[in-house]
Amino acid sequence: MQQIKLFFKDFSRLIAVHYRENWWVGLFAIGALSMVTIYKYINIINIYSNIGWNQELLTLFNHNRELCTALIVFITAVYSFACTLKTYGDKERIHDAMMLPASHKAKFFAEVLYSLVFIPLVMFVILFVTDTVTALICQNSEENVGLINADKEYIYSLPSYLYAILFFHSITTLWRADNSHIAVRTVVIMTILFLAFYVNTPLTYPFIWSDFTGVTREGLHIVFNMEISWASSELGKILHNLIYGTLPIMLYAISYYKHKERSL
């Protein structure tokens, strides 16, 4: 019991250290991801509800949705990168978090939480709230069906955006003046992974595409169709989830390595 109390004390202090200085990064990241969610929901609401949204605005959103969200993700990523780099990449600040008197577990979990769990956690809270609000707006059962579909959609398509943010954010925790080659390697690997999942439809999974629709501007889209068996479709889903699943584990492992083994 004593150990657990100590852990939480250390842990909360470390989180405070991160956020005292960089509170606005977290805020900005959450803001960006909220916008992503809202854009997605506006489109869904338009399709499924009776409320007449401004048609032109929605068309604009529709066509520029991907672009806008990509832009916001990119800006947030660069911003997070730049200001965390200020702490982690700078060899004059390098001692800070690593050498603070706190237990390894606390440091490690603070790192993990901050990078991997906190932002998506807040995001899912926002999504849950937006869900409830949307449910209130759309009353009849047909729309509820639409909402269930919408459910699936955000689970499938948002992770790639989330991971983009997390990916950049976590890289900066690895970046060291004399260990940049590790960061570069990780960046390359994760960029490849990210690009593989960037274009999302509910049925996108690696290596086997179905209904690939890349919409860049009005009237231009590519439809990629492939005959697939049930087996390969299931395999695709498994691979998809596996890769998404191992991403945090990889970051987890790297974070652990950083705290226990890393020498400056």
Add this chain to the structure above:
Amino acid sequence: MITQNDTTPIFLQIKRWIEDHILRDEWSADTQLPSVRELAAEFGVNPNTVARTYERLTLDGTVRSARGIGFFVGENAKEAIVSRRREEFVAHTLPSFVEQMKLLNIEPEEIINAYNNHKDENWK
């Protein structure tokens, strides 16, 4: 006070400083002296140095220590200092002074005159 140019060991310089205070009647018998650390902080030196000073002063009888309380100016400290400095003067300063006199051909009369001219000035 503590100069780099003075080749006397620091702890003796501090000893002199304390003795001067006593000689000038600024610290009379049974006055409590600053603690080792206080004095060390004052001069920016390691407390060991001040401890050595106090040790020497205690040996001389100029100062006495009360365990757990501190250091105090001893009884007859002033007289003791004067007598010791006298001995030092006679043993060391005088002979080298006479050496210099011989070297520079200074006559004793010049010394006596100088003494008479200055003996009534205030001791700085």
Add this chain to the structure above:
Amino acid sequence: MIKLNNLSAGYSKRHPVLQKLQTTFAQGNIYGLLGANGSGKTTLLKTICGVLFPLDGEISAMGYTPQKRESDFLKEIFYIPDEFSLPTLTVEKYVDTYAQFRPNFSRQKFESALKAMNFTFGEHLHRLSLGNRKKFLISFALACNSPMVIMDEPTNGLDIEAKRSFRSLLASEDLTDRLILISSHAVTDLEHILSAVAIIHDGAVVINSTIDAIAANIAFTSSANCNDALYTDGLRAIVKAEAEWSDVDLEMLYMAIHKSKDFRQYVIENFSGKESVCNR
């Protein structure tokens, strides 16, 4: 308190900066660590703190292995690097955030140290000048009251008055079961405040001894007076100690060790003890 056992340290295994160090730093002392640029002073300090891992051999600091970076160990030590920057926080916010990690932190000691060194309040920490940054971190470090305080070139960037205050602050520290280890080029800044000195030469600790022990063995005097000097630079000389105490001239000692192989040999032979010398 800090024991080095056959320690090799540095940044690359092929070219360790320090090799096979075998020595101890004892509590109750303010150590000066002297050595040429690149001689490994910073490397040694960082290895003691756990910032750097040993390449070979062991370090034990208060019974802990620094490399493990255990929370309990980190609480007992405070490291002030030579170059560092501070976060974008105010003094207040910094203390609120970081002092929590230090169980023995004294707010009052922190403030009085800052005032003693004439720190300019009002700016955000990341905007402070070098001198003010040093004053800030030195005050914070001393206020943490940790048993081991490790400073790398603390006086670098301090003005004359701040240096005096710094000396006074060190002199007022209660060193029971504590030690302060200062690496510096500025011998004259620190000469009289040190109670022990360790000199690094050629990847080894040539001497690690208290000032008292050094003064008991050798004396520093004008070269006119002696024929059998252990070392002389023309003006001054190092001789075997006589009855009278002579203050240790650290600059001379340092120069003698660096310039004279014979003197190094003499030192190695004569100063092996508990706070001992490297076997080189």
